[in-house]
Amino acid sequence: MKNIRLFMFAACTLFLAACGRQTVKIMTPPDASNRVLFGAEQLQATLDRAGYQVMMQQGDTTFSDPEIKTILLTEVNDTTLKKEGFHITTTGNLTRVSGRDGSGVIYGCRELIDRVNDSDGRLNFPEELKDGPEMVLRGACVGLQKMTYLPGHGVYEYPYTPESFPWFYDKEQWIKYLDMLVANRMNSLYLWNGHPFASLVKLEDYPFALEVDEETFKKNEEMFSFLTEEADKRGIFVIQMFYNIILSKPFAEHYGLKTQDRNRPITPLIADYTRKSIAAFIEKYPNVGLLVCLGEAMCTVEDDVEWFTKTIIPGVKDGLQALGRTDEPPLLLRAHDTDCKLVMDAALPLYKNLYTMHKYNGESLTTYEPRGPWSKIHTDLSSLGSIHIS
Incomplete structure (x- = not known):
């Protein structure tokens, strides 16, 4: 009582x-x-x-x-x-x-x-x-990479697993992080990885390309869906970065190829696998974009143009067509080891929501002076008819 x-x-x-x-x-x-x-x-x-x-x-x-x-x-x-x-x-x-x-x-x-x-x-x-915001894209980068190589893998090759990235599966921490981005008026989140698709999508034509076990794949599906949906309602694009041309380890082994080759020519098989990977990613996850690094693995600048216009952009369009959508997600071209102007001149007639990006960090400053040649890269890229990101 x-x-x-x-x-x-x-x-x-x-x-x-x-x-x-x-x-x-x-x-x-x-x-x-x-x-x-x-x-x-x-x-x-x-x-x-x-x-x-x-x-x-x-x-x-x-x-x-x-x-x-x-x-x-x-x-x-x-x-x-x-x-x-x-x-x-x-x-x-x-x-x-x-x-x-x-x-x-x-x-x-x-x-x-x-x-x-x-x-x-x-x-x-x-x-x-x-x-209202002055800058069209404002965001932060989270690296899904490590400071050491994984056993049996090369540089940039880090499948999404709880063992390598336990924090990636922490929903509560992601909510705090996304809310922090909103509080700072950011509208994009960049996830940096060499070849993420084999951790996030299954391909009907290449089922053996999956790079993680079934249990981990289901966790990845759930987490990436959760992350993109929570980001979407906050006005944030999740922009997945990837390098070219990297293949999943199981895919490469199936066809007797290397996962990476610094002088790799474009082949119909590799182009088809990459295009279908991108299409499946765009179709499956809401409010996503792509950040593409063409440099280093392509043989020539002409290959850069072909890869971007005949594999990557068509892959994005295939994913949009499967969804019945016409609004283009952001597609960012990294200006590292490529002729950005040549690529963008060929790409802009095909796709409008394009951006160029060049980093401002220790690596770029050891290659280019902060003024003069380095500054000219940014001013030149900002005059292509698209938006440039530093």
Whole structure:
């Protein structure tokens, strides 16, 4: 009996405390996208921590109670806003967050979140603010590679396994990492690996090419699906990097080939395997793109052009066709050991969502001076008609 009285007292205390908190209503349309709903959830969590009583309402977005602080989240077809841009207006007790797209709503919510956190929990919202990212792709790189070679493998060859990358299978840590990217307004995550496809997809024509056991493959399917879906609702593309031309170890052994050859010619078999690997990857996982390193393994620059335009781009298009999609995922060409201009001149008529990329790190600075020749690479690549990433 004593325990029951204590429980009732505690419940009443919590109820009265809640009643004493200011109420904030967050409203979203009935057809709100996953990104709008994610922005609302992030804003709700921040307001909860700041001590507000938060009401969530999806459906009717009519502002009907001027006594309650209300935040309305919507996507709008406002061409004055940049892609991923937002417009915040506050009139009385109503704050509208209008995004050019779902990502714009997320970034508008992040603006409100930052203002709550920076003002000791006060609802210090702007009367009017338009903003949006200046850089089209903003992201971080995570290496699925190691500092030592795996037994029986060469450089860059690291199948996705719990033994090599136990952290890759930690969903809770990925959620924290993705939320960190969103908080920093990043919209891309780059996974760096030599030949990832044989860890992530099965090919009907080459079932023996799979590089991991069945149990690990199922874990990889689950993890990559989880990662890409969670990234998608945060407005983040998962961009998988790979080198050319690397073959899976089982595929190479089946045909009596090497996994890598620095002077490897393009053959119909290798091109078919790679094209089908890319198509299966694009078809299977949502919100993914590719970062392609043509250099080092190709014989000539002409081979680079052929490989990019006749194997890689067709593979992406095959995957999109299988999905019935026409929107092109980002395809990044790494400007390492290749003639980027020659490749891009041939590729841009075939595919529009193309980017070039050149790294700025110790290796690049030992090859090129920070000014002069090194700087010219970046300025030249930025003038090709696509977007350049440093």
